Amino acid sequence: MTALNLSQNKIAANAETIPEVNLLDPAFKANPYPTYAALRSAAPVHRVTLPEGQSVWLITRYDDVVTVLKDDRFVKDWRNAKTPEQIVQIPHQAEVLAKLDHNLLKLDPPDHTRLRALVHKAFTPHLVAGLRDRIQTIADTLLDAVQAKGKLDLIADYAFPLPIIVIAELLGVPAEDRDKFRAWSDMAVSTTSYAEVEKTASAMLDFTAYLGVLFEARRAAPQDDLISALVLSEEVGDKLTEDELFAMVYLLLVAGHETTVNLIGNGTLALLQHPDQLARLKADPTLIESAIEELLRYDGPVETSTGRYASEDIAIGGAVIPRGEMVFVVIGSADHDPEQFPNPETLDIGRDIDRHVAFGMGPHYCLGAPLARLEGRIAINTLLRRLPNLRLEVAPETLSWKPGLVLRGLHTLPLIF
Numbered sequence: 161m162t163a164l165n166l167s168q169n170k171i172a173a174n175a176e177t178i179p180e181v182n183l184l185d186p187a188f189k190a191n192p193y194p195t196y197a198a199l200r201s202a203a204p205v206h207r208v209t210l211p212e213g214q215s216v217w218l219i220t221r222y223d224d225v226v227t228v229l230k231d232d233r234f235v236k237d238w239r240n241a242k243t244p245e246q247i248v249q250i251p252h253q254a255e256v257l258a259k260l261d262h263n264l265l266k267l268d269p270p271d272h273t274r275l276r277a278l279v280h281k282a283f284t285p286h287l288v289a290g291l292r293d294r295i296q297t298i299a300d301t302l303l304d305a306v307q308a309k310g311k312l313d314l315i316a317d318y319a320f321p322l323p324i325i326v327i328a329e330l331l332g333v334p335a336e337d338r339d340k341f342r343a344w345s346d347m348a349v350s351t352t353s354y355a356e357v358e359k360t361a362s363a364m365l366d367f368t369a370y371l372g373v374l375f376e377a378r379r380a381a382p383q384d385d386l387i388s389a390l391v392l393s394e395e396v397g398d399k400l401t402e403d404e405l406f407a408m409v410y411l412l413l414v415a416g417h418e419t420t421v422n423l424i425g426n427g428t429l430a431l432l433q434h435p436d437q438l439a440r441l442k443a444d445p446t447l448i449e450s451a452i453e454e455l456l457r458y459d460g461p462v463e464t465s466t467g468r469y470a471s472e473d474i475a476i477g478g479a480v481i482p483r484g485e486m487v488f489v490v491i492g493s494a495d496h497d498p499e500q501f502p503n504p505e506t507l508d509i510g511r512d513i514d515r516h517v518a519f520g521m522g523p524h525y526c527l528g529a530p531l532a533r534l535e536g537r538i539a540i541n542t543l544l545r546r547l548p549n550l551r552l553e554v555a556p557e558t559l560s561w562k563p564g565l566v567l568r569g570l571h572t573l574p575l576i577f
């Protein structure tokens with residue numbers, strides 16, 4: 161995933177009312193919501209230009225976001241959208257990165273459908289519910305390690321390790337190799353320019369070499385884990401090619417590393433900044449289900465979707481997106497659209513919502529949603545129960561947010577208790 165730095169490409173007709181979008185600006189990242197509100201009213205389908213010169217469209221209204229996510233004319237694989245003239249302009253991609261591109265988020269039917277069917281069973285709510293006790297034990301063990309200290313960095317000590325341990329165990333990655341995965345996964349999502357892609361490619365070569373050895377080990381001695389199941393699918397026929405196997409494990413590891421951490425981090429920060437809502441949840445932990453949905457809506461981990469391409473000229477929200485151009489739906493904006501969510505800037509953990517798009521929508525709806533929800537519920541309720549005096553150690557304005565458009569999360573969250 162390449163994080164994006166965008167510069168404004170103004171539309172002359174209403175240039176005065178369209179806000180400056182400087183995605184490199186830490187102030188934007190700290191609070192992008194006012195900018196999104198202005199885009200929703202002045203330029204809901206807005207074309208911006210990447211520093212490298214490529215155009216992308218930001219879709220900011222809820223209704224348009226849903227339309228794009230469900231419209232199969234917006235495709236994930238650029239080969240299904242671009243004209244031959246556009247294709248020759250695409251920069252050459254290092255071989256290893258092209259290999260990892262055979263993942264669900266970059267594919268359309270029929271490949272997407274076939275690959276998703278291979279893994280979706282491992283993530284159904286029923287199977288995921290079986291992980292409850294294990295997730296609880298992990299949460300408690302992580303808090304045991306900090307309890308005596310009176311302080312913790314919520315991200316490094318709790319929010320980050322918890323989902324990693326879970327996904328590593330599901331896949332069957334040995335515990336002692338977790339630190340390596342952290343580095344690889346950070347690298348995969350933190351690239352902020354094409355100039356950094358070379359560095360990423362070399363790290364990804366190490367990553368695929370490591371995975372190759374792990375796949376061999378599971379081939380020789382299958383275990384009760386997802387990698388063994390996938391390796392078996394590859395062996396028994398044409399269900400999964402070798403590149404697809406690498407790409408699937410890569411995507412699951414990245415998704416498992418970089419998202420739920422931010423649900424726990426952003427969610428805890430939001431609660432600490434709204435003492436009335438924090439007190440409400442502490443008084444009634446059964447509110448956790450609606451609380452997690454509201455925290456996903458209010459400051460969710462995924463700020464924009466991954467890219468999609470118009471496979472023909474498509475009219476939407478008063479604009480026409482030309483064939484071959486890239487579109488990002490802005491999830492963080494859709495989930496603050498007042499047309500859908502009254503008083504969207506108010507955090508209300510009892511809010512009755514069933515339609516936020518924090519996990520996306522349509523064929524690419526998050527495969528890990530049941531797992532992420534369960535992890536978030538257990539993590540936040542356990543934290544509040546065990547550390548009831550939790551508070552921020554630093555002023556909220558000093559907290560720094562990771563750069564990049566797709567993901568939304570803090571570098572650190574120092575807390576005392």
Ligand code: HEM
Binds near residue numbers: 461517527
């Ligand atoms: C709170 C945590 C999470 C959030 C907010 C989240 C959000 C999302 C979103 C918005 C998408 C769709 C992206 C798009 O359409 O462009 C997505 C897709 C996906 N997510 Fe998650 N995710 C989370 C956790 C996880 C976890 C824990 C896993 C797996 C271990 C996971 C696996 C996936 C996969 C495999 C896809 C691609 C599905 C497809 O293309 O068919 N996610 N996620």
